[in-house]
Amino acid sequence: MPLHQDFSPRLISGDAFGQLLSACWAAGGAPGAAIDTAERDDGFLFQLDASLYFQTPDEWCPTDRWACERAVGDVLDVGCGAGRHALVLRESGHRVLGVDPSPGAVSVARQRGVDVKQLAVPLPAHHLGVFDTVAMLGGNLALLGSDGTAKQVLASLASVTHEGSRIVGTGMDPHLPDIGADGAAYLEENRRRGRLPGQFQMRVRYGAAASEWFEYLMASEQELVGVLRDTPWRLSEISPYEESRYGVVLVRR
Amino acid sequence: MPLHQDFSPRLISGDAFGQLLSACWAAGGAPGAAIDTAERDDGFLFQLDASLYFQTPDEWCPTDRWACERAVGDVLDVGCGAGRHALVLRESGHRVLGVDPSPGAVSVARQRGVDVKQLAVPLPAHHLGVFDTVAMLGGNLALLGSDGTAKQVLASLASVTHEGSRIVGTGMDPHLPDIGADGAAYLEENRRRGRLPGQFQMRVRYGAAASEWFEYLMASEQELVGVLRDTPWRLSEISPYEESRYGVVLVRR
Numbered sequence: 001m002p003l004h005q006d007f008s009p010r011l012i013s014g015d016a017f018g019q020l021l022s023a024c025w026a027a028g029g030a031p032g033a034a035i036d037t038a039e040r041d042d043g044f045l046f047q048l049d050a051s052l053y054f055q056t057p058d059e060w061c062p063t064d065r066w067a068c069e070r071a072v073g074d075v076l077d078v079g080c081g082a083g084r085h086a087l088v089l090r091e092s093g094h095r096v097l098g099v100d101p102s103p104g105a106v107s108v109a110r111q112r113g114v115d116v117k118q119l120a121v122p123l124p125a126h127h128l129g130v131f132d133t134v135a136m137l138g139g140n141l142a143l144l145g146s147d148g149t150a151k152q153v154l155a156s157l158a159s160v161t162h163e164g165s166r167i168v169g170t171g172m173d174p175h176l177p178d179i180g181a182d183g184a185a186y187l188e189e190n191r192r193r194g195r196l197p198g199q200f201q202m203r204v205r206y207g208a209a210a211s212e213w214f215e216y217l218m219a220s221e222q223e224l225v226g227v228l229r230d231t232p233w234r235l236s237e238i239s240p241y242e243e244s245r246y247g248v249v250l251v252r253r
Numbered sequence: 254m255p256l257h258q259d260f261s262p263r264l265i266s267g268d269a270f271g272q273l274l275s276a277c278w279a280a281g282g283a284p285g286a287a288i289d290t291a292e293r294d295d296g297f298l299f300q301l302d303a304s305l306y307f308q309t310p311d312e313w314c315p316t317d318r319w320a321c322e323r324a325v326g327d328v329l330d331v332g333c334g335a336g337r338h339a340l341v342l343r344e345s346g347h348r349v350l351g352v353d354p355s356p357g358a359v360s361v362a363r364q365r366g367v368d369v370k371q372l373a374v375p376l377p378a379h380h381l382g383v384f385d386t387v388a389m390l391g392g393n394l395a396l397l398g399s400d401g402t403a404k405q406v407l408a409s410l411a412s413v414t415h416e417g418s419r420i421v422g423t424g425m426d427p428h429l430p431d432i433g434a435d436g437a438a439y440l441e442e443n444r445r446r447g448r449l450p451g452q453f454q455m456r457v458r459y460g461a462a463a464s465e466w467f468e469y470l471m472a473s474e475q476e477l478v479g480v481l482r483d484t485p486w487r488l489s490e491i492s493p494y495e496e497s498r499y500g501v502v503l504v505r506r
Contacts (some may be wrong), residue, residue, distance in 0.1 A: 034299040035288050044461045047288040047300070182461040206296045210436040 005046070016209035018104015020050050021082050022245065023206075025108045029082075041201040041213065044182050053082045053138075059085075064137050067168040067247035068240045073132025076160060076225030078121055079140040081105050083114035089135065090114075113152075124155035131161055141224070141248070144214035146199045150227045158252060160231040167233060167250040174218035177242045179188035196223055201222030221246065271460035272359015273303050276336050276459075278361045282307030282335075285385035287459070294454040294466065297435050306335045306391075313337075317390050317491045321420040326385025329413060330394040331374055334358050342388065343367075343403035349383065375402075375409035384414055389422030394477070394501065398468035399452045403480045409439060411485040411505060420503040427451035427471035429497045449476055474499065 020034050027033030057065055062224040066084060071094060077086040080098030082105060085116055090096045101120035109116045112211065117128070121143055134157050136143060144150035168191060174197060176185055187197035198218030204211040225235055232252050238248035269452050273287050280286030284397050287303040310318055310400035320336060327428060330339040338449030343349045351362055354373035362369045368472060370381070388411050389396060398405035408421065427440055427450060451471030458466040472480060478488055492500035 031285070032302060035290075037288075037290065037298060037300065039431075043434070043458075043460055043463065045290060047287060047290065205296075205298055207433075208295070210296065 001094045008236065013212065014209040015102050015104045016204040016206040016211045018102040019209050020206040021053060021108045022104045024050035025082060037205045037209045038202050040186065042186055042201045047084060048227060053084060057082055057088055061083065061242055063239050063242045063245045063247040067137055070168045070249050071133040072159065075135050076128065076131040076134045079143050080109055080114060080116060081138065083109035083112050084113045085135055085137045087112060107177050110122055122152040123160060128160050132165050132212045134161060136167060139170055139172055139213050141169040141171030144217045144227060146217055146229055147196055149215055151231060154231040154233050156228045159231065161252050163252055165252045170245060170247045171224065173220045173244045173246065175220050178244065261490065266353050268464065269457040269459040269464045271355040273457070273459040274306055274361045275357045277303035277307065279334060290458045291455050292458050295439060304502050306337060307346045309336055310341055311430040312500055316423045316492050316498045316500040320390055320423050321373050323421045323502050324388060325419065328386045328388050329381065329384040330388045332396050333362055333367060333369060335411040336362035336365050338388055338390045339367045340365060366433055375405040376413060380389060381413050387414060387416050387420045389420060390425055392425055394422040394424035395469045395471060398472045400449055400480055402468055403470065404484060407484040407505065412506050413431055415480045416505055419504045423498060423500045424477065425471045425497045426473045426499065428473050431497065474494065
């Protein structure tokens with residue numbers, strides 16, 4: 001009974017992440033107001049309460065606190081979302097510029113007082129300033145995307161930093177038992193195709209909206225070191241693991 | 254950049270609802286443990302915290318309490334899920350049999366002490382007994398499906414009841430402003446095809462699992478009366494609306 005073939009899908013290509021953040025922000029960032037749904041291209045759904053994006057440092061995962069504490073000087077917050085890290089970094093005395101590709105995220109972050117520009121990585125060539133720290137918190141090391149994309153992202157981040165600048169970020173290691181059978185099959189398929197195992201193709205869905213598909217990289221420490229090869233960045237420090245999560249400091253040569 | 258065409262979807266056709274309930278039950282029915290995602294066939298996602306399925310009567314919507322209070326005698330609970338209504342009806346002194354098509358739901362309901370059989374509506378012809386009340390709570394009037402399917406469902410419910418038996422149920426009216434622009438377009442498309450406007454095609458998704466597509470009927474009082482025409486059931490009582498929700502008592506001729 002293939003009822004579903006009777007209608008054609010009308011998913012709106014749009015700012016699903018921004019709509020999600022806006023809905024949660026309209027509810028004061030409260031739990032239960034909006035669910036973040038990330039869909040992997042094999043159909044697997046990852047779901048989180050969007051209140052996550054409004055958490056205060058005591059609610060963050062320890063690796064995010066670890067990485068945030070290692071920020072120095074002026075900070076570029078890449079994938080700032082609703083600005084939970086940017087606001088805290090500013091309160092600690094840093095000058096902070098946030099960037100996020102989602103118009104809705106930019107709007108929410110701005111309403112919350114974050115200085116923010118609507119930009120994706122790799123950053124375009126135009127002048128953003130020179131930063132002492134690039135923050136890729138909340139798992140945003142995943143925005144490195146893939147081995148290939150990472151080279152472009154890291155080069156663009158080099159262009160807005162100086163020798164000795166750092167990236168403070170948090171990432172996820174896919175090679176842990178809690179990835180489950182579906183996750184293990186996905187990693188294996190990537191290996192077969194000569195990709196990094198944790199190179200996920202994802203999109204965000206919310207209501208009738210779906211984002212474009214994007215690359216999302218989960219990497220072990222060893223894989224991350226491989227990704228950094230022949231880039232201006234080297235691994236300087238790594239935190240203890242918190243389940244699959246870890247924090248890093250990368251330093252620019 | 255159609256990255257997603259590079260992998261083929263591997264969504265597992267399976268008991269998504271059962272997996273959802275099992276995950277939430279493993280967490281003691283706590284909020285945040287599992288998200289119920291219902292996908293309409295235009296791609297729209299409806300999301301609810303699965304802790305809903307373990308709520309106690311004080312947490313139920315008022316229309317569910319209204320309908321539950323109108324149960325008499327022996328009760329067949331159609332689409333019993335994890336058994337939140339069945340357990341309360343039993344505590345009130347009713348004999349209760351639950352039916353649900355999901356193996357996982359049946360397993361959870363059984364663990365919680367509900368007498369339950371794995372069956373979908375329309376009910377098969379084999380003997381289940383004769384019930385004084387059929388409960389279709391938690392919005393389960395929607396299991397009437399469509400004008401056509403409803404005739405079969407209501408006939409099968411007549412076969413397990415007697416003259417004067419009742420259906421106590423709760424339903425949803427789609428003709429309210431909070432359906433949103435996407436919902437309004439969906440209703441209009443149904444009208445154009447000569448269907449009841451609120452005849453949704455839905456499936457449940459959870460992790461890598463997706464249920465089969467199924468019909469889910471939202472109907473106004475007037476539309477419900479239309480659906481009941483030429484069936485053994487007539488509308489006897491309707492509750493005040495609670496937003497789009499209402500309770501009904503249908504009585505068998």
